[in-house]
Amino acid sequence: MPKIQVILDIECFPNYFLCSLKRLDTGAILEFEMRDDSKLDCENLKRILTSDKYEFVTFNGNGYDLPMLSYALNDVSPKSLKRASDAIIVDNLRAWDFPKRFNCVELKIDHIDLMEVAKGDCSLKLYAGRLHAKKMQDLPYDPDVSLTNEQMDEVKRYCRNDLENTELLLKAHVKQIDERRLMSKQYGADLRSKSDAQIAEAVIKSEVEKLTGQRIKKGRLDYKEFYYQKPDYVVFASEQLNNALQILKDNPFTINDKGVTVMPTALAELQIVIGETTYQMGMGGLHSTEKERALFSNEINGLLVDADVGSMYPSLMLNNGLTPPFVGDEFMTVFRGIRDKRVAAKRAGDKTVADLLKIVLNGTYGKLGSQYSIFYAPKMMVQVTLTGQLSILMLVHRLESLGISVVSANTDGIVSLVKPHQTEAYYDTMKRWEKRTGLEMEFTEYAALYNRDVNSYIALKPDGKFKTKGFFNYAGIDKNPQNEICLDALLAYLKDGVPFEQTVHNCTDIRKFVSVIRVTGGAQKDGEYLGKVVRFYYAMGVSGTIRRVQNGNTVPRSTGAKPLMELPDAFPTDINYSWYLRECEELLYDVGVKPRPVPVKLPRKNSKEWKQMFADGLVVEHEGAFVHVSDVR
DSSP: OOOEEEEEEEEEETTEEEEEEEETTTOOEEEEEEETTBOOOHHHHHHHHTOTTEEEEESSIIIIIHHHHHHHTTTOOHHHHHHHHHHHHTSOOOTTTHHHHSOOOOOOOOEEEHHHHSSSSOOHHHHHHHTTOSBOOOOSSOTTSOOOHHHHHHHHHHHHHHHHHHHHHHHTTHHHHHHHHHHHHHHTSOOTTOOHHHHHHHHHHHHHHHHHSSOOOOOOOSOSEEOOOOOTTOOOSOHHHHHHHHHHHHSOEEEOTTSOEEOOHHHHTOEEEETTEEEEOOTTOOEEOOEEEEEEOBTTTBEEEEEEETTHHHHHHHHTTOOOTTTOTHHHHHHHHHHHHHHHHHHTTOHHHHHHHHHHHHHHHTTTTOTTSTTOOHHHHHHHHHHHHHHHHHHHHHHHHTTOEEEEEBSSEEEEEEOGGGHHHHHHHHHHHHHHHOOOEEEEEESEEEEEETTEEEEEOTTSOEEEEGGGSOOBTTBOOBOHHHHHHHHHHHHHOOOHHHHHHHOOOGGGTOEEEEEEEEEEETTEEEEEEEEEEEBTTOOSOOEETTTOOBOTTOTTEEEOSBOOSSOOSOBOHHHHHHHHHHHHHHTTSSOOOOOOOOOSTTSHHHHHHHHTTSEEEETTEEEEGGGOO
8 A cells, every 4th residue: 555645844943843744645734843841742753753654755854854853852952953953054964974963763764855856956945946836935034043932833834835845846756756666676775865876876886786795885096187098999080189189198187175077278278170160078078169040951051960879978888898996897797787678678668667777877977976976986987978079079070071061069969961962971971980989879850950059959840849958948847947938939939930929928827927046145125035046027117126135236137027936826917028028039149040239339437428328218227237228138
């Protein structure tokens, strides 16, 4: 029988401690409180927490809630709990060190922590904004303040809202949690609270230890700098690219005090021009440098073809026999076995198994740069990423030498314009390159490609469907909402020529008009504190800007913004449609459909001419600066 899921959250003040529980089957909320004049019901709370009926769900429970509960169940005072809370939040005390400092009750709780499962390094408040939570709210009082009874009631309401937002985050990760349940059963370890990279580490560690019968222990690196060593198959017929190789040979990668690998300055600053495209190498991968550009497939230009390497990093690791030094040679046996199982699952149409094993394969690379992981291998990480980049550059140079124009490259793929008479040469070159490198390409044809830059683009496919990336992706667990009505309007215009006004004015979903932004130190508008994560839309009749609490500086792009920390039941009547239509026009400049206007050069500020233009309304203040009215978005 499935367990009942219960959302758990706690709050802690010098004179108040709260543990709130919400059953997802009934929506019932149970609150355990402790004040200076009342004790925590430890007996009943522990009975519920250790019951085999429930599966508890938290956000950062492993790092905060569970250690705090293990201490609270010792029937300590609110003041003692506040010291423990500060040790975690202020002093950064890790969960595994917590019992060494505080006398804890041993708890065996069936628990899922969503913090690592969710993508990105974000707060619950920011995730709530990304998921369009009904209400976004910061802690209403400074955690060092002793609360009145009325304030304690307000904290309870705040905590209930956090329970709602944690539930929203859980519902957004049903698929990921289900995958982790299956993998937990398969590998005999609780993987429900782990990130993809953590799952990869746990699975491979378990499988290697089964083979060797020995525990894997992380050791210390015996180097602080190293040089890249290219494989034999990376060979260039280009003086420029051979010069780049020489720079690699002459300049070492270094490891700083935090264990982070630093790229040689000479390589980071290197620009490689092949054909009409400029490329840069980096720790994150190869990328071209195009921006504000629109390209179209036609008889004159040729066909836009996107070629992406399938499972690039895992393939490079396998093909080059790269093994994390602390794991040993058995790593390759296990890693290859997982790859083979995934290939077999894909061929058999078993998408579930294939997707699960993909998590392990792709997650492994993410741990190579972590000094806390048994996979920690800076040299191997550089070997993987640099070999990938050089392999792509080999392909780019070969295609350009055949007269095939490569118009974009990004980490694991390229986009080319292939004329009809070049088609055979293009695919023949691809096959030769695949055979040489051991990598495999996956091809997609585009009708048009609209670039803001290499990492942000819209690709229109021949069937009318779109592929978006970066800035043009819709909001989700890893991206903030940002005026998505403008993206809707842009896509409708590019695809079907729908006027912007039609899309914008016909929409009555306020979520399409909002932006969510994280403000370090918190934000305020007209003296009202909003929080560290702010949601707003652009409204008529709104003056001023949203400002940072710390220094009073304007939050970027907040002129005319109206805070919307709680979504209304009815669509607002004060939407500033003109702002959104101007933003749609700006997006056409961003993707090269329209040439960007040249900004008007203003006379010296406060000069006679400047003052007259200001009086005439030709000079206006916008985003904290004075600009010509024609330049206002």
